[in-house]
Each structure stands twice: as structure tokens, then as C-alpha cells.
Amino acid sequence: MRQDIGELVIGTPGQGLHEFTPAVLRWVAGTGIATGLLTLFVRHTSCSLLVQENAAPAARRDLERWLARLAPESDGYEHDDEGPDDMPAHLRAAITATSLAIPVANGAPVLGTWQGIYLFEHRRAAHRRRVAVHLIGG
Template identity: 85%
Template sequence: MRQDIGELDIRTPGQGLHDCTRDVYDWVAGTGIATGLLTLFVRHTSCSLLIQENAAPAARRDLERWFAGLAPESRAYEHDDEGPDDMPAHLRAAITATSLSIPVADGRPLLGIWQGIYLFEHRRAAHRRAVAVHVIGE
């Protein structure tokens, strides 16, 4: 049994779903682990991780619009230390995932054909996001 740990630096241009599938696949391939379990963990409170539709951009746009309606920017929030998108970003992150676990086989994450791994940026400004990656296996 072996394990490897690292960190991916994901740059986002602003709000939305940002595909980081290739970054994850490349990192796993570099570990040399063929079979095991991959864990991803985003080290921030205003973005999240999702496994989502990777073929139809309309599905991602609909999801982004739905979240914008669910947790809209508003002056009604008490917490606005970093601007009007601050608290909505925390709300959106609270109802999504900060970590993902994905089986690994044949040296790659076992995603379905229509699945991609996305960093879901909930803030309007560009950010550098750190995603901790860990794989354990053989």
C-alpha cells in the first residue's frame, strides 16, 4: 500500500464551474498508483467541488443560475466583510461539497463518461484556489 499527497493550484477568472478534471487526472497519473482511492479537498470557504455534467455547457449554466437564485446577492446579509458576494458565496459552499472521494483504477479516477470534476467558484473576482489531493492504493 502506498500513498501520495499534494496540492493543485486552480486559478478561476470569477464565478462559475471551472473544469479541473485534466489537472486531477494528470496528478493521479504522476503518482504511479494504479488502484486506490482519491480524495480532493478544497481549502477555502467560498468555493466548492462538484462532479457534474461535462458535455453540455447548458447544464452548467443552468446550475450556475439556479445557485445564483438560491443564494442571491443581497444587502440583507449581516456578513459582508468582503463585499455583496461574500455571504452568498459561503451559503453556496455550505450546500455543496468541500471534498470528493473518487475510486482509482488503471491509474485514473473512475468517472463516468459524462462526468467532470469542477471547482465551483462562488465569488465574482478571480482567485487562486488550493485543492489538496491525496491518493492511497497500490
């Protein structure tokens, strides 16, 4: 049994789903581990991680609009230290995921045909997000 740990830095231009599947594929391939379990963990409280549709952009746009309706920006939140998108970003992160577990086989994450790995940026401003990556296997 072997394991490897690292970090991916994902630059985001602002709100939305930002695919970083290619970076994950490169990182996993570089470990030399053929079979195991990959864990991804975003080290922030105002963004999240998703495995989502990567073929039809409309599916991502619909998801973004739905989440914006669920946790809208407004001046009604007590926590607004960094502006009106501050608390909604925390709410959106709370109802999505901050970590993912993905099986690895044949040296690559086991993803479906239309699945991609995304960082879901919930803030309007550009950010550099840090994602911890850990792979255990053989």
C-alpha cells in the first residue's frame, strides 16, 4: 500500500463552475499509483467541489442559477464582512461538498463518460483556491 499527498491551486475568474479534471488526471498519473482511492478537499469556506456534467454547458448554467436562487445575494444577512456575496457563498458551500472521494483504476480516476471534476466558486471576485489531493492504493 502506498500513498501520495499534494495540492492543486485553481485560479477562478469569479462565480461559477470551473473544471479542473485535467489537473487531477495529471496529478494522479504522476503518483504511479494504479488502483486506489482519491480524496480531494477544498481548503476554503466559500467554494465547493462537484462531480458534474462536462458535456452540456446548459446543465452547469442551470445548476448555477438554481443555487443562486436557493442562497441569493441580499443585504439581509448579518455576516457581510466581505460584501453582499459573502454569506451566500458560505451557504452555497454548506449545501454542496467540500470533499470528494473518487476511485482510481488503471492509473486514472474512475469517472463516467460525461463527468468532470469542478471547483464551484461562490464568490464574485477572482480567487486562487487550494485543493488538497490524497491518493492511497497500490
